[in-house]
Amino acid sequence: MTVDPRRQPKKAMILAAGRGERMRPLTDHTPKPLLQVANKALIVWHIEKLAKVGVSEIVINTAWLSHALVAAIGDGSQWGVHVHWSHECAGGLETAGGVLKALPWLSDAPFYVINGDVWCDYDFAKLQHCALTQQPELLAHLVLVDNPEHNPHGDFRLTEQERLACRSAAETGLTFSGISVLSAELFAPWQHATGERLALRDVFAPALAQGLISAEYHPGQWTDVGTPERLELLNAQLLRRARKD
Numbered sequence: 001m002t003v004d005p006r007r008q009p010k011k012a013m014i015l016a017a018g019r020g021e022r023m024r025p026l027t028d029h030t031p032k033p034l035l036q037v038a039n040k041a042l043i044v045w046h047i048e049k050l051a052k053v054g055v056s057e058i059v060i061n062t063a064w065l066s067h068a069l070v071a072a073i074g075d076g077s078q079w080g081v082h083v084h085w086s087h088e089c090a091g092g093l094e095t096a097g098g099v100l101k102a103l104p105w106l107s108d109a110p111f112y113v114i115n116g117d118v119w120c121d122y123d124f125a126k127l128q129h130c131a132l133t134q135q136p137e138l139l140a141h142l143v144l145v146d147n148p149e150h151n152p153h154g155d156f157r158l159t160e161q162e163r164l165a166c167r168s169a170a171e172t173g174l175t176f177s178g179i180s181v182l183s184a185e186l187f188a189p190w191q192h193a194t195g196e197r198l199a200l201r202d203v204f205a206p207a208l209a210q211g212l213i214s215a216e217y218h219p220g221q222w223t224d225v226g227t228p229e230r231l232e233l234l235n236a237q238l239l240r241r242a243r244k245d
Contacts, residue, residue, distance in 0.1 A: 007133045009181050012055045012112035013102055014046055017063035017092035022227050031065045033116035034072055035231055038238035041072065042225060043116050047079045050112065053124045059084045059102045060116075063092035097198040100187055108184050115178030119234055120145070120222040127181050131162060131214035139186040139207045140164075142215045144174035145222040151175050156208075156215070164204075164213040177222055 016033040023032055033043035043060070050058060058081050062069050066087055076083035086102040093101060099113060110132055112124065122143055132141040142164055147154045154173030157165040167173035190203055207213050223234045 003129055003133045004136065007110055007136065008128050009110050009112050010055060011057045011059070011106050011109070012050050012114065013059040013061070013099060013106060014043060014114050014116045015061060015095055015098055016043060016069060016116035017061045017088050017098055018117065019064045023231070026228055026231070027064075029065070031069050032225070034068060035225065037119060037225070037231065037235045038242055042119060043073065045119060046114050046116065047073070047076065047081060049124050050114075051079050051081050053128065055081060055112065057082050057084065057105070059086050059105045061086040061088055061092070061098040061102060063088040063090060092197075093195070094197045095200040096187070096190070096203040097193070097196055099182070100190060100194045100198065103184060103187060106184065110181050110183045113180050113182050117225050118178045118223065119225060120177055120179060120218070121220045122177070122179055122218045122222070130181055130216065132181050132183065135214070138212055138214050139183050140204065140213045141181045142213065143177045143179040144215050144217050145177045146219070147172070147175045148224060150224070150226070158215050158217055162214055162216060163211050164208055164215040166208060174217060177218065178224070
């Protein structure tokens with residue numbers, strides 16, 4: 001199949017509004033995406049990788065300690081990108097609610113959506129040629145990874161046709177990495193919920209039932225930096241790798 005350049009992602013959103021309760025006390029004064037691994041904030045790892053694949057506009061949503069995020073990232077010019085800030089109410093709007101609020105900045109073309117509190121060695125350039133860019137009926141493309149200890153059964157199944165599918169209670173699936181390309185059309189049925197708290201899993205459900213979400217498996221390193229222990233472990237791993245290089 002041929003990639004449609006009109007469906008290649010050119011903009012991105014980084015989800016950074018979470019409170020980070022399990023990371024306390026580290027997140028009492030520092031937003032979780034600003035926590036550092038290998039001497040670099042988690043969110044900066046994402047910004048650099050997005051800039052490398054040609055993304056020039058990034059929306060970052062905020063709720064907790066937004067002033068700290070804005071002070072650290074600014075307008076994004078030091079990375080060669082332009083950052084739009086989408087400020088949310090206290091407690092945030094959840095993942096899909098945040099995307100809905102930011103849609104006016106993201107245009108009608110598919111766009112990257114990245115969780116600000118994960119680290120992954122996945123190459124974002126691969127998403128420029130994902131199934132969503134070749135098959136106009138698709139509404140989303142997700143990157144799946146091996147299940148971590150805190151999510152042993154996974155979130156979804158990956159079919160032989162590289163489609164996302166629900167996982168039954170008796171099955172072990174794969175974990176959603178928090179890395180995806182989504183289309184504005186995916187959110188069309190949810191426009192009435194703009195400004196409300198809404199999870200991506202709920203938005204995925206109708207498209208999932210119709211087989212309109214593609215997915216791929218990434219076998220590399222991925223960490224959901226959800227606890228101080230995971231942060232410390234990831235930091236040690238990356239510093240060891242840097243010393244070897």
